[in-house]
Amino acid sequence: MTVRALVIDDSRAMRRIVTGTLEGFGYETRQAGHGQEALDVLHEGWAPDLCTIDWNMPVMDGLQFVNAVRANPAWRAVTLMMVTSESEHGQIVRALAAGAHEYVIKPFTADAIRDKLALLGLLPQEVSL
Amino acid sequence: MNHPGDTGLRRRAGDAPPAIADLIHEATVQEITEQAWLALVGEDELLVPLPAPLPADTLSSWVEIVGPWTGSVVLTCGRATAVELTTALLRDHAPDVLEDEDVDDALGELANVVGGNVKAVLPGPSVLGLPEVGATPPAGSEADTCRVAVLWRGQPLTVSVQSHAERENEVPL
Numbered sequence: 001m002t003v004r005a006l007v008i009d010d011s012r013a014m015r016r017i018v019t020g021t022l023e024g025f026g027y028e029t030r031q032a033g034h035g036q037e038a039l040d041v042l043h044e045g046w047a048p049d050l051c052t053i054d055w056n057m058p059v060m061d062g063l064q065f066v067n068a069v070r071a072n073p074a075w076r077a078v079t080l081m082m083v084t085s086e087s088e089h090g091q092i093v094r095a096l097a098a099g100a101h102e103y104v105i106k107p108f109t110a111d112a113i114r115d116k117l118a119l120l121g122l123l124p125q126e127v128s129l
Numbered sequence: 130m131n132h133p134g135d136t137g138l139r140r141r142a143g144d145a146p147p148a149i150a151d152l153i154h155e156a157t158v159q160e161i162t163e164q165a166w167l168a169l170v171g172e173d174e175l176l177v178p179l180p181a182p183l184p185a186d187t188l189s190s191w192v193e194i195v196g197p198w199t200g201s202v203v204l205t206c207g208r209a210t211a212v213e214l215t216t217a218l219l220r221d222h223a224p225d226v227l228e229d230e231d232v233d234d235a236l237g238e239l240a241n242v243v244g245g246n247v248k249a250v251l252p253g254p255s256v257l258g259l260p261e262v263g264a265t266p267p268a269g270s271e272a273d274t275c276r277v278a279v280l281w282r283g284q285p286l287t288v289s290v291q292s293h294a295e296r297e298n299e300v301p302l
Contacts (some may be wrong), residue, residue: 009219010259011234011237011238011241011260012230012234013215013218013219013231013234013235013238014230014238015167015223016219016223016290017218017219017222019222020220020221030156054204056241056258056259057259084245085241085242085244085245085246085257086245086248087246087248087249088246088248088249088255090253090254099195105164105246106165106168106169106241106242106245107164107167107168107242108168109168109170117172117302
């Protein structure tokens with residue numbers, strides 16, 4: 001089974017790092033530079049199992065994207081994971097209250113991402129063994 | 130024109146300005162920077178706390194923090210160091226040819242990660258700005274700056290948490 005992820009970050013470097021990490025776990029990935037671009041991908045009909053979402057981005061930030069996804073029942077199955085340098089407790093609570101499932105604080109390691117994916121049941125079997 | 134929620138009343142910085150030295154210590158900035166380096170640049174990438182003069186041709190990246198304390202977190206290094214940092218950060222994901230935009234982006238992301246974690250230590254709530262990159266960093270108040278100088282692979286770089294030089298720390302009442 002192929003697991004799909006949409007990596008949303010305004011930093012090209014961070015998109016490359018997160019994408020590389022997820023592809024190493026067997027994911028098929030696409031990228032978006034901000035929330036609106038990510039919504040465009042979803043509207044195209046490309047259905048990811050997971051979105052990794054930066055918080056601070058131009059055009060549409062991560063929290064606005066989470067709210068937009070959660071407002072559309074068609075995207076209910078998508079797992080939303082914040083991956084951001086916003087590490088204030090209040091921000092974490094806001095994101096989770098808006099509908100994010102998990103929260104990873106930058107800087108992160110590949111192991112940290114793997115552990116979160118395992119918790120979410122989104123780690124391909126061959127990786128988790 | 131005032132912001133819709135702005136009453137025009139201000140608590141002036143002169144009343145009780147939060148000096149950065151009272152809010153964060155150099156050791157904390159150093160620790161945050163080291164964590165960012167280990168996770169993003171590489172597990173073996175150590176930062177040696179030794180000040181050294183920066184080269185003439187430098188590049189800076191910074192993020193602004195706006196809140197009870199307002200200022201910038203600025204990362205500065207030589208341009209050649211920035212290129213090497215970008216290569217280290219991207220590792221196998223680096224493009225065949227690094228463009229200036231790649232270097233700006235990578236240095237900006239490092240400032241973003243360090244700045245975000247610095248913000249978490251400062252009094253909040255605060256807003257973190259988007260990273261900016263340039264040859265000339267934003268002017269800061271020398272007297273109100275927490276600066277860490279380190280060597281990475283023998284090359285100097287600095288991380289400064291600096292209050293804005295010309296803007297008073299003020300918040301709407």
